[in-house]
Amino acid sequence: MKPKIGILYATVDGQTLKICRFIQDLLVEKGYTVALFTTENFDKKVTDFDTFIIGASIRYGKHNPKIIEFINQNKSALEKVENAFFSVNLVARKPEKASPETNPYFIKFLKEIDWVPKKSAVFAGKLDYQKYPFTDRLMIQLIMWMTKGPTNSKTKIEYTDWGKVKEFANSIHIK
Structure with missing residues (x-):
């Protein structure tokens, strides 16, 4: 049976969705079953998937509150599956702020939630x-x-x- 991957995202101007679709296409090419969801249309359980990826953009220094709410409500389920999170923001255009360890928005995000993704990344928007x-x-x-x-x-x-x-x-x- 093919591994099932869920990708959940929140975007302001569409770049996070573009990145999610790029990731989805790569994973489908590898033979995985990949489903893409917004925070509004997610109607499954995190544990319905073998791997769960979350992507969120920044506007005015904050990730979408619905992403934070989703993570807080699904923390235990997220910890039961392979998981990853990525942040999309313009400050990441600077090489010295383009990693999870150096991006101020990502660092602030981890302090706001009680979850540490197994894999994380920061992409410039x-x-x-x-x-x-x-x-x-x-x-x-x-x-x-x-x-x-x-x-x-x-x-x-x-x-x-x-x-x-x-x-x-x-x-x-x-x-």
Whole structure:
């Protein structure tokens, strides 16, 4: 029987979903059965899967509260299966903040929850000012100005290192 993998995600602008689909495609190519869920449409049990992966993006320094709630409610089930978590954020565009050990949002996240994933990663997201609502655009431009990032309102940069995503997917232990 093929191992079953569940991937649950929360995304703001779609980059986390794009990363999840990339991981899903890689794992399907290897012969695994992979199901993709949002926090809103997850209608299974974590233990229905041999491996469970969670991906979440950051907005204004925080992961989606529904991801935190999901983890807190399913902690014991997550610990019964192979599991992994990845965070997607723009601060990870800087090499010195692109790992779980050095990314301030990931470090803060682990302090907010009572769970330590067996495998974890941090990926840089995508900056697309044209896609953001006006207020978000202004706030993100301010944050980028403070962190010495691009502030031109026409900027569109995908910082995601797809090789790093592939390496993460290939490193997840599948039972």
